[in-house]
Amino acid sequence: MRYLVTGHTGFKGSWLTLLLQQRGHKVSGLALDPEPGSLFELAGLDSMLNDDARIDIRDGEATRAAVRDIAPDIVIHMAAQPLVRASYADPRWTMETNVMGTLSVLEAIAATPSVRAAVMVTTDKVYRNVGQADGYVESDALGGHDPYSASKAMADILVSSWVDSFGGCPTGIARAGNVIGGGDVSADRLFPDLFRGFASGQSVAIRYPEAVRPWQHVLDCLNGYLLLADALLAGAVTGPWNFGPDPASFRTVAETADLAAALWGAPATWESAGGDHPHEAGLLTLDASRAREELGWHDRLDFDEAIHWTVDWAKRVEAGDSARDVTIAQIEAFEGKGTA
Numbered sequence: 109m110r111y112l113v114t115g116h117t118g119f120k121g122s123w124l125t126l127l128l129q130q131r132g133h134k135v136s137g138l139a140l141d142p143e144p145g146s147l148f149e150l151a152g153l154d155s156m157l158n159d160d161a162r163i164d165i166r167d168g169e170a171t172r173a174a175v176r177d178i179a180p181d182i183v184i185h186m187a188a189q190p191l192v193r194a195s196y197a198d199p200r201w202t203m204e205t206n207v208m209g210t211l212s213v214l215e216a217i218a219a220t221p222s223v224r225a226a227v228m229v230t231t232d233k234v235y236r237n238v239g240q241a242d243g244y245v246e247s248d249a250l251g252g253h254d255p256y257s258a259s260k261a262m263a264d265i266l267v268s269s270w271v272d273s274f275g276g277c278p279t280g281i282a283r284a285g286n287v288i289g290g291g292d293v294s295a296d297r298l299f300p301d302l303f304r305g306f307a308s309g310q311s312v313a314i315r316y317p318e319a320v321r322p323w324q325h326v327l328d329c330l331n332g333y334l335l336l337a338d339a340l341l342a343g344a345v346t347g348p349w350n351f352g353p354d355p356a357s358f359r360t361v362a363e364t365a366d367l368a369a370a371l372w373g374a375p376a377t378w379e380s381a382g383g384d385h386p387h388e389a390g391l392l393t394l395d396a397s398r399a400r401e402e403l404g405w406h407d408r409l410d411f412d413e414a415i416h417w418t419v420d421w422a423k424r425v426e427a428g429d430s431a432r433d434v435t436i437a438q439i440e441a442f443e444g445k446g447t448a
């Protein structure tokens with residue numbers, strides 16, 4: 109099968125590229141250039157792709173031309189400005205990329221007859237956060253306090269509206285939360301911040317240590333996206349899908365950072381940052397019953413394993429192992445854990 113991954117130079121995109129290749133698929137990508145030190149660069153992924161289109165999805169014309177040239181069977185759309193704090197700093201860039209960029213990808217798919225299914229990635233942050241204890245279900249109201257969340261809620265509504273208005277190939281919306289794994293270099297995410305501090309011997313300042321987050325390994329999330337793509341291809345499903353971890357993986361940032369520091373080894377340490385910070389959503393969890401029941405999806409890695417794998421990846425690459433080899437070894441171990 110020929111997959112097009114938008115956002116392939118990013119964190120999830122790099123893992124997805126390697127996961128798809130390990131499963132025997134051909135992969136093309138469309139995104140901006142990778143960040144310095146990214147998994148994409150470390151693993152030399154440019155040499156493994158069928159096409160490596162460096163296109164800004166805000167440019168509808170260029171996106172349409174590139175997707176038509178690539179002529180994929182399946183599109184996984186992940187290209188986005190994905191950071192809450194960056195969205196406060198540059199709301200226009202965030203909206204243009206996440207909303208109009210998604211429109212560019214929808215138009216490009218519609219203009220490319222080879223495409224047989226599309227998975228459009230949004231986030232758990234699309235839900236209007238009313239502080240409910242139970243996980244949000246797919247039919248709950250959408251909202252978005254910060255610019256990032258609002259942009260993703262808009263993208264989510266845009267995809268539904270597009271499908272309702274114009275039909276087209278089977279199209280699903282995938283909503284997942286906080287994912288972790290080796291090779292994330294984003295600013296303002298917990299594990300990249302921890303590893304940068306641990307490696308340089310500095311204590312890491314953490315903004316919301318008491319915040320509870322649902323932790324999930326990136327491979328479990330991506331496996332969900334691919335099960336959804338298979339079901340879309342089979343013509344069996346449509347609509348939005350939550351991919352969130354079990355409640356046993358809802359842990360505080362402090363507990364997670366403690367475990368990561370212990371696994372890294374002395375003198376790894378962290379401290380509370382204190383001070384005022386822009387609003388970030390409190391606990392927001394997903395009810396993934398629909399994906400479990402209708403797609404047969406479940407997390408293969410529990411909380412401890414997800415943290416262990418993430419720290420192990422960083423320690424091995426820090427010690428000089430090949431990022432590509434370490435990532436492929438973890439994918440093989442993941443594939444050995446099941447088929448759903």
Ligand SMILES: NC(=O)c1ccc[n+]([C@@H]2O[C@H](COP(=O)([O-])OP(=O)(O)OC[C@H]3O[C@@H](n4cnc5c(N)ncnc54)[C@H](O)[C@@H]3O)[C@@H](O)[C@H]2O)c1
Pocket residue numbers: 114115116117118119120121138139140141142163164165166185186187188189190205209229230231232284285286287288294
């Ligand atoms: N990482 C998480 O915890 C998480 C949680 C929920 C949802 N998501 C969603 O998953 C997707 C991937 O996230 P990630 O963590 O890999 O992000 P990332 O920042 O590592 O990668 C983003 C990718 O999008 C591309 N991109 C950004 N702006 C673009 C533009 N204007 N034109 C073309 N490409 C552009 C980048 O080049 C990069 O390849 C995003 O849609 C994000 O909103 C991520």
